[in-house]
Amino acid sequence: MAAPLAYSLIATDLDGTLLRGDDTLSDRSLTALARVADAGAQHLVVTGRPAPRVRPLLDDLGCTGLAVCGQGAQVYDAGANRLLWSVTLDRELAETALGKIEAEVGEVYAAVDQDGVDGLTLIEPGYLMPHPTLPAVRVDRRDELWGEPISKVLLRHPYLSDDELAATARSVVGSLATVTMSGPGTVELQPCGVTKATGLALAAEHLGLRPADTIAFGDMPNDIPMFDWAAHGVAMANGHPELKAVADEITLSNEDDGIAVVLERLLGGTAQYGPLTLSIEP
Secondary structure, three states: OOOOOOOEEEEOOOHHHOOOOOOOOHHHHHHHHOOOOOOOOOOOOEEOOOHHHHHHHHHOOOOEEEEHHHOEEEEEEEOOOOOEEEOEOOOOHHHHHHHHHHHOOOOOOEEEEEOOOOOOOEEEOOOOOOOOOOOEEEOEEEEEEHOOOOEEEEEOOOOOHHHHHHHHHHHHHHOOOOOEEEEEEEEEEEOOOHHHHHHHHHHHHHHOHHHHHEEEEEEEHHHHHHHHOOOOOOOOOOHHHHHHHHHHOOOOHHHHHHHHHHHHHHHHEEEEEEEEEEEOOO
16 A cells, blocks of 8 residues: 555665664664554665675564665565575676775775575685674685675775775776775675665565655665665765765764654654653654
8 A cells, every 4th residue: 555654665774874883773763664664664674784694683673575685786585585686796807806906905805795595704814894793704715705606795904994995996996896885894896787776676666666755764875876766865964974965864873763763754743762752743
């Protein structure tokens, strides 16, 4: 049925957006998402995390529908635990891209997300996981990263900032891969032309929804294509300046339930949380 809201599709990033810094969801955010679902709208997670690293969070959300994972390279059916669509990064192209980047900036540390619903995250010596709670398997040599099909490569540099590393990678990688920056310590290479908007568009089509039906929430430059696709893009207060510059709206931070604040406004009414009472106009 049609939702009595301005938007029928609520697309949310996870890290730095819907999730708090400790990888948990607040009761207020869960309540707002439940109210949205009761109103008839669809909530769609759109994340850089691969499907196997998203499953526990989808369980927490009670999500049995679709999720967009791997920076748009995967459309995952949580209820069936299967990928409806996926695209892999050619491993020879990935190695070539890494070589070009290291020729410019010196040694980088790499990790890969393997394709599939049971794919592993492999990390080479020196690579530190930006999210210590996420499981990873350490390998002894870089060539062990390429043993199975992969959805993306994650890069870290010993001293360059994420912005500097991403800018250099974009300048030398060309059409070998798409370069994204999805969070602190997270510069990634993914299949050329694949972005969050790619997966979001496919998932929305499967749900019978359009860009005009969609409000999107994010915090990093990898969310820019999603904002370009959706009717309304909301950046978090803790977001990257590049995303804030193209956002239609800036809400509170992920720690301050910025998504819930906007959803409550769309739903209308008054919500009380602890000592703070918010009066929200329809």
